[in-house]
Structure formats: structure tokens, C-alpha cells
Amino acid sequence: MSERPQPNPDPATAPYWTGASQRQLVMPQCEACEAFHFYPRTLCPHCGSQAIRWSPVSGFGSIYSMTVVHRAPSPAFEGLVPYVVGLVALDEGPHLMSNIVNCEPADVHIGQKVLATFLELSDGVALPVFEPIDKKSS
Ligand SMILES: [Zn+2]
Structure with a gap:
């Protein structure tokens, strides 16, 4: 089975992957208005400030949108289907x-509460993923 694609950090995204390798979810935060944003940008999308730092977030969120993938997009994902891709x-x-x-x-389902967890892809490389915190018992 081929390997799952690995992240390819660049200067804009390196802090995200460094945080993940330390099992911490970090997001760009504006030092002027304190608002978080994502994906990384050079200007705060809320107030236009260039003073951006990376800060830890709680990891708690909810599912805004989702889809279940039944057909693997590449051989690396064949063992994973069906799986859920969600916008958190x-x-x-x-x-x-x-x-x-x-x-x-x-x-x-949409609206479900989730919490970040980390999937180890390879040595020192972890992918932030989410798991439901209000799982139905079945
Ligand atoms: Zn701002």
C-alpha cells in the first residue's frame, strides 16, 4: 500500500506542523484585535493588522459541513474508505x-461537537484530526 501523503510545510505553515508534532493545535492570531484566522495570511482578515502570532487553541469545535468519502482519491487512501472529511x-x-x-x-452529523486529536503519519509528523465528543453509544 502506498504511503499517505505527508505535509510539506513552508514558512507560512511551518508553525502549524510544529505545533501538531507537539500535539498542540495552533492557529494564527492577530495581536491587534486578538481574533484567530485560518488559513495563514500576512494580514489579519478582521482588522488588517500585520501583527500575527501563532497561539494554541482549545481544540474544541463543531462540524460545520461534512462528507463521507467512499472512493479513495489515491491508492494511499484505499484502506481508509469510507472516511469522513469535515469542515470544523x-x-x-x-x-x-x-x-x-x-x-x-x-x-x-453537522453541528456535532468535536475535539482535536493527532494522527501520527510518520516519525515526528502528526496530522491534526477531530473526533466526536458526543458519540452515540451503539
Ligand atoms: Zn486583527
């Missing part, structure tokens, strides 16, 4: 796309 609205505001894991795809 973090409690701090930013939205990010990731996998919803540790649950049955049929049980995942």
Missing part, C-alpha cells in the same frame, strides 16, 4: 478541513 468550526472561530476519526461515518 473551532470554538475560537477559524474553520479548517480535516478528517473526523474514531467514529462510524454514519454517526457523524
